Structure formats: structure tokens, C-alpha cells
Amino acid sequence: MIRIESDLDAMAIRRVHELAFGGYEEADLVDRLRAAGLALASLVAEEGDGIVGHVLFSALDAPLPTAALAPLAVIPAWQRRGLGGSLVVAGLESCRERGVQLVTVVGEPQYYSRFGFSSELGTRISSPFSLLGKVWMGMELLPGALGDGSVRVDYPSAWGPLL
């Protein structure tokens, strides 16, 4: 089941990221973005005994309504069952409903292209991550949102050490 994060989920969400990434960086990022009031869509995947996956979409500073997808994690024992994909699809839908026009992500093009993210679009979005090459991707939730042009997106200071 995919549902919106509740007030009681914060510790379980930390655990998901710690198990999936093998460190604290992503769990800390979720806590900072939530505390800064930047979360636009924070969704969990729940199975039987608890939360096994989480995705966060948070607001960026940009000339059009823009969200960053990060982080996304499913605990190892529950990977490759479609939960990661379901979290992304549900999060994109939630962002669309909230009027988000552009979403960015840093990740594997092979994985994220299936949802509509594109490294080519990423070349028209400038940010501290655009130097990373093909792993920097964008997706227009409003088709044609970027027109023929390019855009600068800024990551709020809550991203801290990752910038």
C-alpha cells in the first residue's frame, strides 16, 4: 500500500533510508527538508509489518513550480517488486495535482527514464547538479513547461552538505 507519510512515520522512514543506502546522509536529508517545510509529497510503501519504502518530493526555488525527487528508497528485502516504481508514479501524480510543472532527479537514467525523466531535458536545467552529466535529469509534468528555453533551479540551503 502506498500512502502519505503520517506524523508517526519519521523513525521508520529514517530506517528505510539507512538500510537502503547503508548510511545516514539520505535519512538526514529527509529530516532537514521536512523540518524546513519543503516537503511537497512524502509517500511511504507499507507492507504487513511496517514501512518498507519511501520517496520525497520537495520544493525547489525556480521560475516555475519545481520539485526535486530525492531520496527514493526501498529496503533490500522488498526491492524488485515494483514498490519503488509505485512510489515514484504516485509521487509524480501528487505533484501534478499540486501544480508542480517540472521535476528534477539525480539518479540512474536506465531506472528513471521509465517514468519519463530525461537527461536531454536535464541539459536545459541548470543547477549545482547539472555538471554531473546524464545522471542529472528532468521531467515536465506540464508538457512544454520549459518551452524551447532553459531554466535555473536553486536548491534550498536545507540540502546543505549535498550541494
Ligand SMILES: CC(C)(COP(=O)(O)OP(=O)(O)OC[C@H]1O[C@@H](n2cnc3c(N)ncnc32)[C@H](O)[C@@H]1OP(=O)(O)O)[C@@H](O)C(=O)NCCC(=O)NCCS
Ligand atoms: C532504486 C530503488 C528505490 C528501486 O526500488 P525497487 O522497489 O526495487 O524498484 P522497482 O521494483 O519498481 O523496479 C525494479 C527495477 O529497477 C531496476 N533498478 C533498481 N535500481 C537500479 C539502478 N540503480 N539502476 C538501474 N536500474 C535499477 C531493477 O533492475 C529493476 O529492473 P527490472 O524490473 O527491469 O528488473 C531501490 O533499489 C533502492 O532503494 N536502492 C537503494 C537506494 C537507491 O539507490 N535509491 C535511488 C537513489 S537515486
